[in-house]
Amino acid sequence: xxxxxxxxxxxxxxxxxxxxxxxxxxxxxxxxxxxxxxxxxxxxxxxxxxxxxxxxxxxxxxxxxxxxxxxxxxxxxxxxxxxxxxxxxxxxxxxxxxxxxxxxxxxxxxxxxxxxxxxxxxxxxxxxxxxxxxxxxxxxxxxxxxxxxxxxxxxxxxxxxx
Amino acid sequence: xxxxxxxxxxxxxxxxxxxxxxxxxxxxxxxxxxxxxxxxxxxxxxxxxxxxxxxxxxxxxxxxxxxxxxxxxxxxxxxxxxxxxxxxxxxxxxxxxxxxxxxxxxxxxxxxx
Numbered sequence: 164x165x166x167x168x169x170x171x172x173x174x175x176x177x178x179x180x181x182x183x184x185x186x187x188x189x190x191x192x193x194x195x196x197x198x199x200x201x202x203x204x205x206x207x208x209x210x211x212x213x214x215x216x217x218x219x220x221x222x223x224x225x226x227x228x229x230x231x232x233x234x235x236x237x238x239x240x241x242x243x244x245x246x247x248x249x250x251x252x253x254x255x256x257x258x259x260x261x262x263x264x265x266x267x268x269x270x271x272x273x274x275x276x277x278x279x280x281x282x283x284x285x286x287x288x289x290x291x292x293x294x295x296x297x298x299x300x301x302x303x304x305x306x307x308x309x310x311x312x313x314x315x316x317x318x319x320x321x322x323x324x325x
Numbered sequence: 326x327x328x329x330x331x332x333x334x335x336x337x338x339x340x341x342x343x344x345x346x347x348x349x350x351x352x353x354x355x356x357x358x359x360x361x362x363x364x365x366x367x368x369x370x371x372x373x374x375x376x377x378x379x380x381x382x383x384x385x386x387x388x389x390x391x392x393x394x395x396x397x398x399x400x401x402x403x404x405x406x407x408x409x410x411x412x413x414x415x416x417x418x419x420x421x422x423x424x425x426x427x428x429x430x431x432x433x434x435x436x437x438x
């Protein structure tokens with residue numbers, strides 16, 4: 164199913180990325196979907212990968228860790244710490260991709276409700292412009308991997324002489 | 326790409342780009358709208374121009390600045406994989422929300438009976 168809602172990505176400063184998206188649902192529900200470990204596997208990762216919740220302790224100081232599994236069997240871990248959890252309006256958490264450990268960004272998700280619809284904004288703050296640009300350039304890894312998968316498929320097709 | 330990002334890293338320059346997004350404008354108009362001094366605006370315009378983001382053409386006694394699409398298009402292309410990752414994630418979240426709403430409604434209907 165394709166959605167008519169649009170995901171907007173902008174660069175509000177040289178160390179931030181801002182993502183906005185509106186949902187046709189009250190914010191309690193959006194907050195629940197974002198904080199329920201049973202629901203994370205259904206939306207967090209790319210479509211061609213599995214997402215497993217290894218740890219998800221949604222409270223200030225609690226840790227989270229998700230593992231993504233690619234069709235080729237390789238896995239990749241993401242982790243962080245919840246800094247602020249204010250139901251149903253705000254979640255502040257750190258974000259780190261394990262192969263690039265030490266490069267930590269801070270994500271602030273804010274939920275505002277109007278007429279039963281919810282506007283989600285996620286502001287990612289990086290320690291420098293280089294870190295921010297590196298994250299964008301990587302396509303957040305997942306995007307890169309999808310690109311990489313397609314590239315591999317293309318190579319396989321070429322090899323098979325299609 | 327880096328020239329575009331550096332040029333846009335400064336808030337006043339981003340505001341100039343926003344102003345020019347709507348229509349080409351004379352320097353004086355940009356000065357008025359931003360409330361900055363003319364030399365400052367000229368300096369910002371020079372940086373934007375060096376990065377290829379804006380171009381100027383003389384009209385009568387004025388210089389009219391307009392946006393150039395190419396660097397912004399490159400910026401957009403650069404953001405595309407990152408945006409796609411979030412798009413997929415939030416499209417899927419949207420699907421989960423639809424399911425949750427259906428379940429909630431189901432429960433309510435049972436309760437109402």
